[in-house]
Amino acid sequence: MGFLYDIIVVGAGHAGCEAALAGARMGFSTLLITMNLDTIAQMSCNPAIGGLAKGHLVKEIDALGGEMARIADLSAIQFRMLNTKKGPAVWAPRVQSDKKVYQQAMKQVLERQERLTVLQDTVTDILVDKGSVRGVATVYQQSINARAVIITPGTFLNGLIHIGLRSFPSGRFGEFASTHLSDSLQKIGLKLGRLKTGTPARVLRSSINFDKLTPYPPDDKCETFSREIKKFPLPQVPCYITYTTQRTKEIILENLHLSPLYSGKITGIGPRYCPSIEDKIVKFPDKTAHQIFIEPEGLSTDEMYVNGVSSSLPQDVQEQIYQSITGLENVRIMRYAYGIEYDFVTTDQILPTLETRSVGGLYLAGQINGTSGYEEASAQGLIAGINAALKIRGDEPFILRRDEAYIGVMIDDLITKIPEEPYRMFTSRAEYRLLLRQDNAYQRLAVYGNRFGLIDDATLDDVLRSMERVSAEVDRLGATAYRDITVAGLLRRQDWTYQRLIEEGIISEPSGLTDTERFQVELEIKYEGYIKRQHTQVDKMKKYDMWNIPSSLSYENITGLRREAREKLVARRPATIGQALRIPGVNPADVQLIMIHTERLNRSNTSGKK
Ligand SMILES: Cc1cc2nc3c(=O)[nH]c(=O)nc-3n(C[C@H](O)[C@H](O)[C@H](O)COP(=O)(O)OP(=O)(O)OC[C@H]3O[C@@H](n4cnc5c(N)ncnc54)[C@H](O)[C@@H]3O)c2cc1C
Missing domain, CATH: 1.10.10.1800 (tRNA uridine 5-carboxymethylaminomethyl modification enzyme MnmG/GidA)
Known part of the structure; x- marks a missing residue:
């Protein structure tokens, strides 16, 4: 069968852009299909890149030859190094971004990339033949074939927006949901789960009383994310700090019955670490005020992002809530806050390369894997793009270990534990934090970027x-x-x-x-x-991570294995003893049994061959 493209990437969000660039830069003809060219690399929520652990991911993306760090530098309007009161392993660079500059800069990189075609269309079906992906169907074309397909549809899969007790299908406010694609994923046998997230309102700058706010200035000393960019080209501007009041709390408690979450209308689970204002008031009843950051959405707009007041209460209640915040007494809302529920693919169905277990050549990256965040999505997009290209070349797959990169930690976490809430990166998820610093990402990873032709x-x-x-x-x-x-x-x-x-x-x-x-x-x-x-611990663990479990091992036949462990092992099919050890519900005694049986199986296989 002749293929029109080597790789098709579905969705030009943060994951899709990196995946498409990696595929094309590694020498393969790549088609990036997205619903709307004007929303390429859109920041659905906070106009900012980096922060705790996420800054590490951005540096790692740069070290592997991805694009996010460069674009973040080109659009940065406020740099801060967070967490400097703590140890250097967890220092975290973060930039406030000009949202439109970010999108346009990324779009231009895609447009100028050799071997990459960008197309506005909506993918409705994934075409599969004999267990391997063959291409996609779209609203306009019955079939576009390719050797590999990378799916990165973000929060659009059966997206359902909630504002108060009203709900309607949408991928982001004002954009269509991706319902056919969700159906198609199920048709090819993938199991879906449901998660939710939310975003705050955007308000008009001139309606804010800045005299009551505390300015939050940029750092004196700015450090760019990317090695290639030496200085931020855009001016650095302040953000502002303010607080909710007792009145905020009263309004929320009086109107909780109108919240889709508290009335039981939303079933998906939301991000614990990025809660709505309703959640914060209910979960921390003794707290009299919550800190709020007011952040510009860009230099050429007067829209301001109200960080910390995400909500899915009705619009009239939102107006009361925002106007109860110090300095926002006369605030005018330009875009209302909302919550969104969406489908994701449960991660027991993906391999560490981000290829699906059941369909060869089909890769998933970003929010579809249960994560939340631009940086998490970009990192996965890059890994999926690299692995799709390596597979077409017939080369060994690229899998980062937990001691090599936060990206390795994230993907290992995803394949060993199905996210029960949107997964975001934290430094506490990494056991070898002193080895995985933001300052040494290049030392750790540039050699790989160079091997794949992404770093010169x-x-x-x-x-x-x-x-x-x-x-x-x-x-x-x-x-x-x-x-x-x-x-x-x-x-x-x-x-x-x-x-x-x-x-x-x-x-x-x-x-x-x-x-x-x-x-x-x-x-x-x-x-x-x-x-x-930490190096000694890594060496010890490496032994387990290199100890392969033969795919022929039958967990059903291992006597003494606890039922819970057996179920988990059958579902996840860990490739190594190290992975088995990290599956929740599988304890060291279970792993001991697997090791014995693996040894036995290996011995009988070797003696059988003699
Ligand atoms: C309301 C809201 C609040 C959020 N809040 C936060 C937050 O507080 N913190 C945080 O870290 N993250 C938050 N996020 C998540 C963040 O936006 C995502 O994690 C990130 O953008 C995921 O990147 P992605 O590339 O997977 O998908 P996205 O950036 O969502 O991009 C998906 C792309 O795929 C395209 N697409 C979808 N279906 C199709 C199709 N069938 N055919 C063609 N193209 C298609 C879309 O048009 C879009 O361009 C929020 C998202 C939303 C919507």
Whole structure:
């Protein structure tokens, strides 16, 4: 069968853009089909990229040769490094974005990408033949065939918007829901679940009383996400902080019966860490005020995003709620808040490559895998795009381990645990946080980006040289004596910093080290013990992650395996002992039994071959 395209990507949201770019950049003719060209890479909710753990993902995307970091830099209107009061492993870069600049910049990158065709249409069916994907059908075309298809429809799958007790089908406010595609996924045998999320209102800048708000300025020192961009091109502007009041609480409690969530109308489960204002008031009854950030949606619009007041109460109640917030007494709402329920594919049906288990060449990425967030979606899009290209090439798949990247942690979490609420990334999800810092993403991942042709040789050389400089400086400090200890030993003491060593003339000013490299030298020395300990844990775990479970192993025949564990193992079919260990409901004793049976099976297979 001749194929018109190598790869088709469905949906040009955050996942779809990365998937399509990766496919085309790796040499394959790629078609990106999306419902509306004017909403490419739209930020459905908060106009911001990065933040806690999400900033790490953006750096990792950049290190692998993805696009999000560059576009975030080009559209950044406020940079802040979050979490600096905590350890350096969890520092988190975040930018407020000009939403329209972000979309246009991403659209232009797609338009100019060789081998990539962008088409406005709606995919209605996934075409499958003998267990392998063959292409898609759209509203306008009965069949467009391809070797691989990557589905990234976001919150559009059977999307149902709720405002008060009214609900209507929609993918985002003002956009069609994707109902045929949802049906098609079920027809080809995929099981769907239901989740929900919500967004706050956007209000008019001139109706805000800024005298009552506290400005929240950008950091003095800005750091770009991408290695390629040295400076943010757009001006940096403030955001603002304010608070809900006692009146806010009263209005919400008086109107709770009109909330689709509290009246039982919404059945999907929402993000615990991004709750609606109704949820916050109900779950924290003793709290008298909730902090709210007022953030610009861009430099060329007067719409302001009211971060922290997501709601699905009726419009007239929303007006009362927003006007009860300090400084918003006369506020004019331009877009009302709403909640949305949507389908996702339960993640026991995907492999670590993001290919579905049941249909060869069919990949899923983004919100469809139960995640929430632009960064989580982009990271998955990139991995799906790379793996689709590798599969067509006949190369080994690309799977990141938990000790290599937050992306590895996220995908491993998804395949071992079906999300019960929208999954977002947190630093606490990673067990090797000191190894997975935002500053060392390039050291960890650029070699892969280069292997796939997504990072050029000059950039990789640059990264390798930087690593050498850091390691030479760490060695120099370890080899330089200071009284009865080494300079490295001195630096390990609490009140010493690398800068102080230089200022007090204990070491000479190093030549050619960048600020990031100086930071890394200090960190490697100060945290040496912890870093070594994490490496030891990684080595121990690696043994289990490399211990493959043969696909012929029958869990039904393992006596002594608890029923819950057996059910979970049959459903998930872990590829390795490491994955089995991370499935909730499977305990170490169960895994011990699997190890024994795996060994037995391997022995009998080898003796059978002799
Ligand atoms: C109301 C709302 C509130 C949200 N709140 C938050 C939040 O607070 N925090 C957070 O981190 N995330 C939030 N999100 C989620 C965030 O927007 C998504 O996680 C992220 O955009 C997912 O990226 P994606 O690429 O998977 O899908 P999306 O960005 O949704 O993109 C999907 C794309 O697919 C296209 N598409 C869909 N079906 C088809 C089809 N059949 N054919 C062709 N094209 C199709 C759509 O037009 C769209 O362009 C919210 C989303 C919504 C809608």
